[in-house]
Amino acid sequence: MALLEISRLSLAFSGLRALSDISFDIAEREIVGLIGPNGAGKSTLINCISGLYRPDAGQIYFAARDLSRCTPHAIAAMGVRRTFQNLQLFQEATVRENVTLGLAYRYQSNVWSELFDVPSARRKRTAASDEATRILADCGLSDVSEAIAAKLPYGTQKSVELARALAGYPQLLLLDEPTAGMNPQESRRVAETVRGLRDREGISVLLIEHDMRVIMSLCDRIIVLDHGEKIAEGSPAEVKRAPAVMRAYLGDERDHA
Numbered sequence: 185m186a187l188l189e190i191s192r193l194s195l196a197f198s199g200l201r202a203l204s205d206i207s208f209d210i211a212e213r214e215i216v217g218l219i220g221p222n223g224a225g226k227s228t229l230i231n232c233i234s235g236l237y238r239p240d241a242g243q244i245y246f247a248a249r250d251l252s253r254c255t256p257h258a259i260a261a262m263g264v265r266r267t268f269q270n271l272q273l274f275q276e277a278t279v280r281e282n283v284t285l286g287l288a289y290r291y292q293s294n295v296w297s298e299l300f301d302v303p304s305a306r307r308k309r310t311a312a313s314d315e316a317t318r319i320l321a322d323c324g325l326s327d328v329s330e331a332i333a334a335k336l337p338y339g340t341q342k343s344v345e346l347a348r349a350l351a352g353y354p355q356l357l358l359l360d361e362p363t364a365g366m367n368p369q370e371s372r373r374v375a376e377t378v379r380g381l382r383d384r385e386g387i388s389v390l391l392i393e394h395d396m397r398v399i400m401s402l403c404d405r406i407i408v409l410d411h412g413e414k415i416a417e418g419s420p421a422e423v424k425r426a427p428a429v430m431r432a433y434l435g436d437e438r439d440h441a
Contacts, residue, residue: 185248187212187388188233188356193242195232202228203239204412210356213382215389217403217420219396221432224409226392227269230358233390234266235259246356265349266358269392271341275334279325279344282333283316286351316351322380323347324373339366343374350381357381359391363398371395375402400424408432 186209193206203225210216218226231237233244235256244251251259274282320329323343328336333344346362359378363371375398381387393399399406399420406423408416410432416423423429 185212186210186245187214187247188390189243189245190229190233191243191245193229193232193239193244195228195237195239202412203232206242206409206412206414208407208414208417210388210390212388213386214405215378215382215391215403217399217406218390218392218409219394219399219406219423220409220415223411224432225412226409227360228412229409230266230360230390230392233259234264234358260352263353263355264358265352265354265356267342267345267349267360267362269360269364271338271345273333273341273345273348276332278330278332279336279347280313280316280320280329282344283319283347283351284312286348287312287315319347319350323350323377337365339363339370342366343370346374346377354387357387357389359389359393361392361394363393363395368397371398374398378402 188210190209191207193203194201195203206229218229220226228237232239233251235251235254235258239252242252246259246262246264249262274285277285317326317329320326323346325340325343325347328340333341336344342362342365346359349357362378363374366374378389378391379402382389391399391403403420405418406420407414408423408426408429415428415432416426418426
């Protein structure tokens with residue numbers, strides 16, 4: 185049974201078709217790549233899944249629940265977490281604080297418990313701190329855990345955003361260009377982290393990425409969009425050979441002429 189099911193999804197902005205009749209699914213423990221030229225509709229699709237945009241037509245089901253009209257908060261609470269193409273960190277907070285905030289819903293105490301510092305509140309704070317330490321280690325961020333997020337390199341900040349998304353214990357992780365701004369070594373580490381999460385935790389992943397080395401080595405299956413339409417779907421090897429994909433990225437001989 186598919187964890188995520190997208191059926192005939194369409195969305196337009198002021199008459200401009202951003203997504204047109206998109207259908208696909210993602211199984212449990214599957215890593216799926218979402219690629220295509222700039223403006224193909226990739227981030228728009230993730231915004232629909234996470235509830236930031238509401239589609240004009242079609243259905244989105246997560247674990248058999250219809251997400252099409254759910255709020256972003258409700259979707260996140262169901263176990264769908266995401267990162268953004270443009271960073272959405274608390275820039276003046278530390279790395280640890282950013283990750284711990286992602287755990288707040290799981291370890292929250294009521295106002296009076298915090299005010300009077302009762303033992304149950306202290307236990308929850310300790311548990312949240314311990315969990316943040318584990319997540320930071322998994323993402324290779326232990327050495328910068330007390331650094332202010334805004335003072336870190338862009339690539340490291342992208343890793344912090346991934347760590348915060350993981351703090352929500354997702355079943356489905358939506359990653360929008362997680363290796364942007366990273367050097368090859370950092371990109372490999374992110375790919376290894378994502379693969380390890382799938383193998384250890386059973387997390388499913390939908391990944392937008394322009395680094396083809398990451399996509400081809402990490403993904404079980406790839407979906408290709410162009411001008412809001414799905415033009416190819418298959419294994420990395422199948423997609424790499426697809427004529428429609430080559431035309432979308434390179435154009436055909438008539439275009440070059």
